[in-house]
Amino acid sequence: MSERTESPERMDGPTMPAKPATIYDVAQAAGVSHQTVSRFLKGFQGIRPETRERVVQALDELGYRPNLTARSLKSGRSHRIGALTHEISHVGPSRIVEGASAAAREAGYVLDIVSLDARNPRAIEESLGIITQHDLAGVLALASTDEMTAAFETAEFRVPAYVAVEADDAVDDPRSRLSRIGLPALVDHLAGLGHRRFVHIAGPANWSASRNRLRAYEATVTEHGLQSVAVLHGDWSARSGYHAIADLAELPDATAFIAANDQMALGAMLALKERGRRTPDDVSVVGIDDIPEAEFFDPPLTTLRNDFESQGRAAVAELLSRIERTEPRRLVTPLPQLIVRRSSGPAPTR
Structure with missing residues (x-):
């Protein structure tokens, strides 16, 4: 009985993983230079909207992920940001974190999110101690309550840090x-x-x-x-x-x-x-x-x-300016918009 052989096309077994996409692959797919892709990933704003849209589409289609380990070895610094937040179940804080995460990713950083229990001061101190022991480029502290603001403002960070908090409006101060x-x-x-x-x-x-x-x-x-x-x-x-x-x-x-x-x-x-x-x-x-x-x-x-996402993006831009020692990028934040639906109607006549 002769031994049966199969052609390579019919052989079953594990396949080699596809080679990760590079910025050159992204540039080719988007029809732009690799320098343009690099500028986009670093958060440069002077890119035409139509070009930016093509780059974003190519990044998504190719599943591009920056090689942060190689970049860190080459530059000698980390590209990880520690994000401290709380009350993540609420809409505002969760959407601010989403915006911050997207902005960090676009700039070539990874956001490590740590949700703290604002009601437990000891847990706050322990979490701050743990996160500052990691190799981080910076710390983004997203505060909503008085307790969290006080904890962040008295914490000693060993890396550049930015405490993002909504200031209290006062009569003589610029209001939100x-x-x-x-x-x-x-x-x-x-x-x-x-x-x-x-x-x-x-x-x-x-x-x-x-x-x-x-x-x-x-x-x-x-x-x-x-x-x-x-x-x-x-x-x-x-x-x-x-x-x-x-x-x-x-x-x-x-x-x-x-x-x-x-x-x-x-x-x-x-x-x-x-x-x-x-x-x-x-x-x-x-x-x-x-x-x-x-x-x-x-x-x-x-x-x-x-627009909570813009608040998160603005916070990351401020932190990155401290990490990279550059002028913070001025982001255009949409104005609050009145959305009229059917829950409001004419006052009843008495």
């Missing part, structure tokens, strides 16, 4: 865009529908973002000659927005409810419905952030669109 543009647009919209009596559902007091939104709400209502009937409090969750309304002994005499974020607006709408108030026939309910689910609420939610 949300305070100057966003909240006034939201109140203007409701006032234009005939609403004169308002309720605000605020976020937790230890968040600077919550305090800024409350200050902006109070200032705008006062400037328009309107009346704030009540300020209720939640913790950003839909459950807390629900209980802010459901647990009241008596509903405030108001026709417009402004929640400090979309989730609390969702909970508030359900509680108002259970107490016999229809949205938007009897009351208008609006939120802030424009989360992906906001347009699918019942009714779809009127809200302010915030």
